[in-house]
Amino acid sequence: MAITVKVVKRSDSTMNKETYLPQIFKGMGVTIRHFFRNVFGGRDTQTLKYPEEKIAYPERFRGLHRLNHRPGTDGRVRCVACMLCPTVCPAHCITVVAEDTGDPSIEKAPALFEIDELRCVVCGLCVEACPVDAIRMDTGVHMKPVSFRGDAILGKVDLMKLGTDSRAVQGGKGGDWRGA
Ligand code: SF4
Ligand code: SF4
Numbered sequence: 001m002a003i004t005v006k007v008v009k010r011s012d013s014t015m016n017k018e019t020y021l022p023q024i025f026k027g028m029g030v031t032i033r034h035f036f037r038n039v040f041g042g043r044d045t046q047t048l049k050y051p052e053e054k055i056a057y058p059e060r061f062r063g064l065h066r067l068n069h070r071p072g073t074d075g076r077v078r079c080v081a082c083m084l085c086p087t088v089c090p091a092h093c094i095t096v097v098a099e100d101t102g103d104p105s106i107e108k109a110p111a112l113f114e115i116d117e118l119r120c121v122v123c124g125l126c127v128e129a130c131p132v133d134a135i136r137m138d139t140g141v142h143m144k145p146v147s148f149r150g151d152a153i154l155g156k157v158d159l160m161k162l163g164t165d166s167r168a169v170q171g172g173k174g175g176d177w178r179g180a
Helices: 015-019 021-041 084-088 125-129 156-161
Strands: 094-100 108-116
Touching: 015 021, 084 094, 084 125, 108 156
Parallel strands: none
Antiparallel strands: 094 108
C-alpha cells in the first residue's frame, strides 16, 4: 500500500506573529492602565491594605468560636454538656466530656470542651443546636495560623476567654434560662 503524506500548509509568518510584540504591548497597556487607575483613582481596587484596613464583616459572619459564661456566677461556663453540638457537628471536631456539677439544678458541665478549628467547616450548626446559648461564633476573629496541628485545638479555657455573659431568653418568654 502506498504511503501518502498530507502536507499541512503553514500560515504566513510575519514579524508581528513571530515576536508577539503587538500582544505584549497590548497586555502591558492594560496592566499600566489598571496600575494608574488603582494608584490615583482607587475606584476598582479590590484589595485592602490589611491589617491597616479591614473589611466590615456582615452581622452574621461566623468567626472563631467562644463559650459564654453563666451570668451571676464567678465566670462558670454556661454549657451544660448536653452533647448536642458534638452530635450535630458534621466535621466531628467538637469533643465534650461531661462531669457532674454537684448542683442538681444544673446537673452537668463540661470537664473537657475542645474544638479542632482546623477540621471545622464553619457551618454554624453547633451554635444553632445549643439550647442554652453557650456557644457562639460572633467573635469576628479568624483562627490564627499555627505551626503545629495540635495548636489549632482550642480548649475550654481558650474558648471562654472570648466568651461573655449571656442573657438569652429561653423559649422566647419566661426570662433568662435558669433565672440567671
Ligand atoms: S461550625 Fe460546624 S463544623 Fe464547626 S464546630 Fe460548629 S458544627 Fe462543627
Ligand atoms: S455548647 Fe451547648 S450544645 Fe454544646 S454541649 Fe454545651 S450546652 Fe450542649
